Amino acid sequence: xxxxxxxxxxxxxxxxxxxxxxxxxxxxxxDLVQETFLAALESRAKFKAESSELTWMTGILRNKIFEHYxxxxxxxxxxxxxxSREDDLFDGRHWTPAEAPREWPQAKAESAELGAAxxxxxxxxxxxxxxxxxxxxxxxxxxxxxxxxxxVPPAHLAVLLYxxxxxxxxxxxxxxxxxxxx
Amino acid sequence: MLPSCKEVAxxxxxxxxxxxxGLHAKLHLSVCDVCRRLLEHLTILxxxxxxxxxxxxxxxxxxxxxxxxxx
Numbered sequence: 001x002x003x004x005x006x007x008x009x010x011x012x013x014x015x016x017x018x019x020x021x022x023x024x025x026x027x028x029x030x031d032l033v034q035e036t037f038l039a040a041l042e043s044r045a046k047f048k049a050e051s052s053e054l055t056w057m058t059g060i061l062r063n064k065i066f067e068h069y070x071x072x073x074x075x076x077x078x079x080x081x082x083x084s085r086e087d088d089l090f091d092g093r094h095w096t097p098a099e100a101p102r103e104w105p106q107a108k109a110e111s112a113e114l115g116a117a118x119x120x121x122x123x124x125x126x127x128x129x130x131x132x133x134x135x136x137x138x139x140x141x142x143x144x145x146x147x148x149x150x151x152v153p154p155a156h157l158a159v160l161l162y163x164x165x166x167x168x169x170x171x172x173x174x175x176x177x178x179x180x181x182x
Numbered sequence: 183m184l185p186s187c188k189e190v191a192x193x194x195x196x197x198x199x200x201x202x203x204g205l206h207a208k209l210h211l212s213v214c215d216v217c218r219r220l221l222e223h224l225t226i227l228x229x230x231x232x233x234x235x236x237x238x239x240x241x242x243x244x245x246x247x248x249x250x251x252x253x
């Protein structure tokens with residue numbers, strides 16, 4: 001195992017990016033990285049060289065992020081999002097002409113900028129909707145595990161994910177894929 | 183009657199979580215370019231989640247604080 005003094009320079013940026021893209025808040029992401037390093041320091045006797053140090057620390061950070069979400073879920077009621085914005089996308093049965101998904105240029109769909117645009121769009125989501133999306137799509141939990149982590153019934157998780165996907169799709173179309181957008 | 187675009191949008195989101203989409207929704211997709219585009223966009227969205235390119239790194243101040251905590 002490497003000297004803990006070298007961890008910040010070796011792994012700090014990678015772990016911070018991982019945390020920041022998920023918790024959407026610089027101070028929380030920094031705190032989570034610090035907690036991860038301290039937990040790694042305490043339990044370094046348990047580290048097995050089967051995985052890399054970075055993989056091991058990312059696993060610790062992942063659990064810290066779940067704990068962070070559980071705390072947030074208790075503090076922020078999950079019913080604060082009524083979904084009326086999704087109703088505005090449709091005119092009765094069909095998409096309204098203004099909101100109908102448009103063709104996305106392939107070059108922009110494959111550009112590295114898409115990930116950054118997605119993170120900016122995530123900042124516009126309400127906390128419950130964003131947490132559901134991050135756990136399911138970024139952390140890769142399956143739907144039952146994500147519902148359990150958030151403390152919501154599976155049917156409610158499905159509603160939150162629907163809202164997240166439609167809002168993010170719309171945000172990306174306007175801010176990344178539209179002609180002239182960055 | 184085939185499901186509406188609004189219903190299909192919800193079914194496509196559920197399908198991203200492993201729920202079967204159903205024959206009627208498949209028929210709708212076979213005739214609706216816009217909903218097919220939604221499916222394509224949801225797939226691109228999922229792929230984009232795997233990238234943290236362009237994300238900022240730790241600030242020098244945060245690095246100094248972390249190094250101190252590890253001393």
